[in-house]
Amino acid sequence: xxxxxxxxxxxxxxxxxxxxxxxxxxxxxxxxxxxxxxxxxxxxxxxxxxxxxxxxxxxxxxxxxxxxxxxxxxxxxxxxxxxxxxxxxxxxxxxxxxxxxxxxxxxxxxxxxxxxxxxxxxxxxxxxxxxxxxxxxxxxxxxxxxxxxxxxxxxxxxxxxxxxxxxxxxxx
Numbered sequence: 001x002x003x004x005x006x007x008x009x010x011x012x013x014x015x016x017x018x019x020x021x022x023x024x025x026x027x028x029x030x031x032x033x034x035x036x037x038x039x040x041x042x043x044x045x046x047x048x049x050x051x052x053x054x055x056x057x058x059x060x061x062x063x064x065x066x067x068x069x070x071x072x073x074x075x076x077x078x079x080x081x082x083x084x085x086x087x088x089x090x091x092x093x094x095x096x097x098x099x100x101x102x103x104x105x106x107x108x109x110x111x112x113x114x115x116x117x118x119x120x121x122x123x124x125x126x127x128x129x130x131x132x133x134x135x136x137x138x139x140x141x142x143x144x145x146x147x148x149x150x151x152x153x154x155x156x157x158x159x160x161x162x163x164x165x166x167x168x169x170x171x172x
Contacts, residue, residue, distance in 0.1 A: 073102055074166060081111030081171040087136070088164045089129035095140045103169070104144050111171045118151045121168040123158035137167070 006014075074084040083106050085099050095103070106112075118141070122133055134153065141151060152172075158165055 072096070073099060076102055076106070078105065078109050079111075081106065081109035081116075082168065083170075084166055084168045086164050087133060087167050089125065089132045090163055092136065093132055094136045100140045100143060103140050106169065107144055107146070109171070113171075116171040118146065119154055119168075119170050119172045120151060121154045121156055121166075121170075123162070123165040124155045125158075125165075133165075133167070 072086055074086060076083045083102060085095075085102075087095070112118075120137055122130070122137075124130075125133065138148070138151070
């Protein structure tokens with residue numbers, strides 16, 4: 001039986017093959033993945049130079065039974081990708097139509113890039129109220145086919161006697 005000895009030239013040939021067949025495709029896939037997440041640098045179709053401040057009574061939308069002072073849009077800043085609205089879990093089970101429409105507008109903000117997550121600041125509430133609030137928010141996001149893994153909830157401690165809460169949505 002013959003034994004083969006690997007010469008220096010043979011070792012070099014094998015090293016070149018390894019680089020060619022393993023490292024090069026990995027590098028190509030890595031560059032492709034980086035470029036896939038890049039967003040075009042086109043200006044947004046609509047932009048407002050200043051944040052829009054909205055009075056609490058302008059957001060009653062589709063819920064006629066909800067007191068406008070207890071729900072509705074409080075602030076909307078397209079350029080910075082932020083919106084704040086009121087929610088009362090005791091009398092609301094869903095976001096009103098106006099808030100859902102403004103949420104869709106917020107998703108087109110130039111701040112919403114592929115590497116950002118959607119941050120939703122919600123109050124610390126009893127489990128039942130938290131379930132109502134998070135379900136309402138998730139249903140509104142599902143309207144725009146936003147994946148669940150892009151949404152991150154942050155909990156803040158509300159005032160002890162509050163029944164209506166500010167919900168802040170931004171991109172981080």
